[in-house]
Amino acid sequence: MTDSVPQASPSSDAALSPPARVVRAQLSATERLVQVAQELSTVRELREIMSVVRDAARELTGADGATFVLREGKNCFYADENAIAPLWKGRRFPITGCISGWVMLNKQAAVIEDIYADPRIPHEAYRPTFVRSLAMVPIRTSSPVGAIGNYWAEPHLATDGEVKLLRALADLTSVALENAQLYGQLQQRIGQAQDAVRTREEFISIAAHELRTPLTALLLQLQRLEGLSRQGAAHDERLPECAARATAGAQRLAALIDGLLDATQLSHGGIIQLKLEEFDLVEAARDVLERFAAAARSASCELQLNAQSAVRGYWDRLRLEQVLTNLLSNALKYGRGKPIRVTIEGRGEGVSVEVSDQGVGIAPDLAGKIFERFGRVGPIAHSGGLGLGLYLAREVLDAHGGSIRFWSKPNQGCTFTFDLPLRASAKSSAATHSVA
Numbered sequence: 001m002t003d004s005v006p007q008a009s010p011s012s013d014a015a016l017s018p019p020a021r022v023v024r025a026q027l028s029a030t031e032r033l034v035q036v037a038q039e040l041s042t043v044r045e046l047r048e049i050m051s052v053v054r055d056a057a058r059e060l061t062g063a064d065g066a067t068f069v070l071r072e073g074k075n076c077f078y079a080d081e082n083a084i085a086p087l088w089k090g091r092r093f094p095i096t097g098c099i100s101g102w103v104m105l106n107k108q109a110a111v112i113e114d115i116y117a118d119p120r121i122p123h124e125a126y127r128p129t130f131v132r133s134l135a136m137v138p139i140r141t142s143s144p145v146g147a148i149g150n151y152w153a154e155p156h157l158a159t160d161g162e163v164k165l166l167r168a169l170a171d172l173t174s175v176a177l178e179n180a181q182l183y184g185q186l187q188q189r190i191g192q193a194q195d196a197v198r199t200r201e202e203f204i205s206i207a208a209h210e211l212r213t214p215l216t217a218l219l220l221q222l223q224r225l226e227g228l229s230r231q232g233a234a235h236d237e238r239l240p241e242c243a244a245r246a247t248a249g250a251q252r253l254a255a256l257i258d259g260l261l262d263a264t265q266l267s268h269g270g271i272i273q274l275k276l277e278e279f280d281l282v283e284a285a286r287d288v289l290e291r292f293a294a295a296a297r298s299a300s301c302e303l304q305l306n307a308q309s310a311v312r313g314y315w316d317r318l319r320l321e322q323v324l325t326n327l328l329s330n331a332l333k334y335g336r337g338k339p340i341r342v343t344i345e346g347r348g349e350g351v352s353v354e355v356s357d358q359g360v361g362i363a364p365d366l367a368g369k370i371f372e373r374f375g376r377v378g379p380i381a382h383s384g385g386l387g388l389g390l391y392l393a394r395e396v397l398d399a400h401g402g403s404i405r406f407w408s409k410p411n412q413g414c415t416f417t418f419d420l421p422l423r424a425s426a427k428s429s430a431a432t433h434s435v436a
């Protein structure tokens, strides 16, 4: 190897002395490298980096072709090229069976004057090409992520100067690749942060709307009560009804706020604290159904309870009532006024509870999301509610060592089924330290 830097020299070079020609060639190569550094500093995508590098690689050495190879685990991917005739763009070769693989594994350049005399070359892959000689350098010497190849149609032994230029180009490429990766990560983080802010804002506006509705009803009833008491109507028959409506509004508000608090606590890694006691789940379900009687009447829904006998177990009563409440309120909301059936069946060591409606059902594209918390998938398609009911139900059942699933057909209805062990199991016993 000599130290000259052969260049596609301008014709005026003929008038220069040989040392002056070398200096001039070095100068123009340096200028080209500076230009490459500038171009690479403005590009952000791998595709653009490869395009700048493959063109520069060929120009810097005056080669007949250049390739940009990326390491993909145990393969070398010939990702891009600029050559007088097609090489291997888009093809993959095993890292142990090609020269770019050798360069990456050995972390050093390869210079080959006669490729057919070199055992590191897969000759079959080269036969259809123009290539007689090559020079290849790794991108990043510590742990190569790729390689840059130069190819000549006539026998050519790449000079030290040419290899140095390719190495300098590989160093610039490595910095550009790292920048592109950092830039990509940064963009992704910014995107995630923006999504989180948008989701939160959307959620706050839904929550505010949901809280406003019962509050308005409550205010209305309180104003009526105030009006009646001003009139001195202490025994007016409208008073109890007004008071009952005000209480219902306040209860709805309290339930919404509890749900929000639960969800916030869980989203910060908290767990549902269970207060275990022995009780009959059928009796608890009957209580919940009774509380729904007025709502069911106004939705023209018939509520049925199917249970052969009492099913006693050791659970958190308020929490399981909350699960049933959430399932029943959904069934009423989406049940189109058709009958709703609750079935409770003791099964050996456990109990299975079904809440079944004949309403609109769940669209297949929503099916995977309904148990998610608002924060994970964004607020669920909104039809009055925070999108928290099923999420909290699943968390409560999970804390008991139970599980929940559903079956649904659009326009035929939904059946939610949850299973519980008769005694909250090991998982929940960790959560039972606060047992009353």
Ligand SMILES: Nc1ncnc2c1ncn2[C@@H]1O[C@H](COP(=O)(O)OP(=O)(O)OP(=O)(O)O)[C@@H](O)[C@H]1O
Pocket (backbone or CB within 6 Å): 326, 330, 331, 334, 335, 357, 359, 360, 361, 362, 366, 370, 380, 381, 382, 383, 384, 385, 386, 387, 388, 389, 390, 391, 413, 414
């Ligand atoms: N019985 C049902 N029939 C049809 N769709 C249902 C039924 N139950 C749940 N869904 C769908 O699942 C979504 C999530 O239900 P979930 O109870 O978690 O939230 P929500 O009812 O919208 O609000 P929240 O319960 O917090 O007031 C609902 O918005 C609805 O699209």
Ligand SMILES: [Mg+2]
Pocket (backbone or CB within 6 Å): 326, 329, 330, 385, 388, 389, 390
């Ligand atoms: Mg709900």
